[in-house]
Amino acid sequence: MPKYRQKYGQFVIEGRKMVEEVFHSDWEIDGIWATKAFVNRHEPTYPFDIISVDENKKLTAFDTAPGVLALVRIPVPDALDQGVNFMLALDGISDPGNMGSIIRLADWFGLQQVIASEDCVDMFNPKCLNASMGSFLRVSVVYTKLNQVVEGRTVYGAFLDGVSIHNQKITGKSMLIVGSESHGIRLEAQSLVTKRITIPGNGGAESLNAAMASAILLDNLLR
Amino acid sequence: MPKYRQKYGQFVIEGRKMVEEVFHSDWEIDGIWATKAFVNRHEPTYPFDIISVDENKKLTAFDTAPGVLALVRIPVPDALDQGVNFMLALDGISDPGNMGSIIRLADWFGLQQVIASEDCVDMFNPKCLNASMGSFLRVSVVYTKLNQVVEGRTVYGAFLDGVSIHNQKITGKSMLIVGSESHGIRLEAQSLVTKRITIPGNGGAESLNAAMASAILLDNLLR
Known part of the structure; x- marks a missing residue:
């Protein structure tokens, strides 16, 4: 696991659908950031902070930044279930x-x-x-x-x-x-x-x- | 089709295996370029010109340039075969x-x-x-x-x-x-x-x- 994910126990998730899905899950979210353009276009119903397009470009893992990202806590891994068929x-x-x-x-x-x-x-x-x-x-x-x-x-x-x-x-x-x-x-x-x-x-x-x-x-x- | 491929009737292929496979096909190749590091490591048996790492970085479509690329002619497209099952x-x-x-x-x-x-x-x-x-x-x-x-x-x-x-x-x-x-x-x-x-x-x-x-x-x- 890359060091920052290991060190902070967090990961970044990007994109409208993904952020929405995580928001509606029981996973713990430490913050959501969106660009103004994203907010105007999609009017998110979850809480977020604004980031600039430049900041978004620096943070994104993709060629084209989706305009929204969330910082999520890595949950305690499930134990191996030996019982499954x-x-x-x-x-x-x-x-x-x-x-x-x-x-x-x-x-x-x-x-x-x-x-x-x-x-x-x-x-x-x-x-x-x-x-x-x-x-x-x-x-x-x-x-x-x-x-x-x-x-x-x-x-x-x-x-x-x-x-x-x-x-x-x-x-x-x-x-x-x-x-x-x-x-x-x-x-x-x-x-x-x-x-x-x-x-x-x-x-x-x-x-x-x-x-x-x-x-x-x-x-x-x-x- | 992106304009340069359409205009020049050529496409770029990258990577050791791919360039080798195209070289051994009957497709027409207009040039092969490799970095010195690539040549030292893989000793290609096909003809090539050397490019610098910087030039390779500019030309590559990938995050990490494979170190070798070929410019290949786009063949005349095969006609539709209506006879297949x-x-x-x-x-x-x-x-x-x-x-x-x-x-x-x-x-x-x-x-x-x-x-x-x-x-x-x-x-x-x-x-x-x-x-x-x-x-x-x-x-x-x-x-x-x-x-x-x-x-x-x-x-x-x-x-x-x-x-x-x-x-x-x-x-x-x-x-x-x-x-x-x-x-x-x-x-x-x-x-x-x-x-x-x-x-x-x-x-x-x-x-x-x-x-x-x-x-x-x-x-x-x-x-």
Whole structure:
């Protein structure tokens, strides 16, 4: 986790929809700032302070500043829930856009937690929050060693040489490990996999990105 | 299409893998430039000129310049192939990352063309090229009015209230229309849809992004 988020226990969220969604959640907000132009256009109903366009430009994580941002307290992380039937686990996902998309996907399929190896990108990274489209409020990401959560589970992992994911359906306690764009599922996590699966495709692309692959895998396993 | 690409009929591609892949394709290259650091590290086997780190910073479309870029001729667009059994059509996709991911996905499933409404983002946008991971070399994007390609096809469109995509499989000539993040499938394109489908999910997320939704839909329709 980047130092300022770790040090102050806060993160910044930007954009009209996201700020509104956080405001209506039970997460603790330390401040909301908006530009005059934003306020004139959207007439926010939550309390805010005005910032200048220049200040906003300095603070934003995006090429085009959305005009509104909130400083939010990082909540105490939820403990790992070992009781769930199915777990989604991420091995070394470093792209914040992929991470956020996967959080959104987990939320779509009703998963309330995602397990992430300790070197996965921080879920409070601005690009991750943005890609999650507010799903970070409903899905908790538990950073831990993957080998500490697999006991007694069928562990699925996607490889190019696995069996087709079609007609695979989870039964009993299970887990899906998704690897990163650059390294796939790394050796340590590979050793946890008990069922090697693959996404059938017959074109020229060598792989899919982690978010698209997760989408297809979850749709098949959880149907 | 942004003016300079339209005016000069060229686009810029960046990054080690991408430049290499284009170099080994039959696409026409007008020049390759690399920084000294890049050359020392990767010892390219293709011809190139040296640029300074500062020049590279000015030219790059990315926060961190990859250190190598090529100027490539935009090929004459492939004509629409009406003969194919299945078509993927995009309605108003404006996010270049989503567009590139969908091109990569099409390539994964062996589709050689993607139909795009004329207001979709340009496939030669740097972020789109980057997300496509070289698949733009194998998949041609045909920009056209969607209503000119649907004749005689079953047209699938994803909505929140359609029938489950599970166990839907294309038979005969068909087409899938994917809408954008912000507007979904717009009214004009909606009127072309003959089969409303949906991706089952029971969580809190209101939607999936266009790339993830396309991944799940194609995996189901083309299995």
